Amino acid sequence: MALRAFNQVFPDETAARAWFEKARWPHGPECPKCGSVDHSSWLKKPRRWNCMGCHHQFSVTAGTPMHRTHLPLLTWAQAIYLIVSASKGIPAMKLSKMLGISYPSAWHLGHRVRVMMAETNPILAGIVELDEMNAGAPPRNRTKSSRNRDDNDPPPPSTKRRG
Numbered sequence: 250m251a252l253r254a255f256n257q258v259f260p261d262e263t264a265a266r267a268w269f270e271k272a273r274w275p276h277g278p279e280c281p282k283c284g285s286v287d288h289s290s291w292l293k294k295p296r297r298w299n300c301m302g303c304h305h306q307f308s309v310t311a312g313t314p315m316h317r318t319h320l321p322l323l324t325w326a327q328a329i330y331l332i333v334s335a336s337k338g339i340p341a342m343k344l345s346k347m348l349g350i351s352y353p354s355a356w357h358l359g360h361r362v363r364v365m366m367a368e369t370n371p372i373l374a375g376i377v378e379l380d381e382m383n384a385g386a387p388p389r390n391r392t393k394s395s396r397n398r399d400d401n402d403p404p405p406p407s408t409k410r411r412g
Contacts, residue, residue, distance in 0.1 A: 255330050265322040269309045281311050314361040324348055325358070332362050 250258075259265045270278065277287025280300035289298040297306045310316050315325055327348060331339055345355035 250330070250334075259323060259326045262321050262323045265326045266309060268326070269322055273309055273313075280305055281307050314364045320350065320354065320358065324350065328355075328358050329362055332359060
């Protein structure tokens with residue numbers, strides 16, 4: 250996803266919250282306490298859902314690595330975009346500067362995003378697009394030391410003739 254498309258999907262906090270809710274609850278808000286689906290009302294003041302059956306208040310982040318966060322969901326969406334779009338990862342210091350948050354907050358945020366990415370049953374799943382691959386460093390030239398080498402062992406291969 251291009252940055253311009255990302256900004257169109259997530260223009261503000263309300264759009265970010267709506268996106269996370271649709272991704273987590275495709276059939277409407279689900280109460281984590283009693284399990285009722287789409288039987289909740291939105292409370293503007295605490296910005297939470299209130300279950301009409303058991304009167305339990307919950308949010309879209311309840312029961313996820315984002316639980317009890319003080320950061321806006323728009324910041325979470327931006328962090329997820331930055332971490333996923335960086336081919337070799339992104340340091341917490343750079344993430345803190347790009348998002349305008351403190352280093353410890355950026356470190357915990359990055360750690361929690363990586364936890365979400367490593368889950369076997371992720372809440373947020375879908376098509377993944379890869380653009381490049383790093384297969385690793387070339388193998389090291391490991392030769393036997395002259396003390397451990399027998400006379401019958403062939404000499405180590407020369408690396409000068411690699412093409």
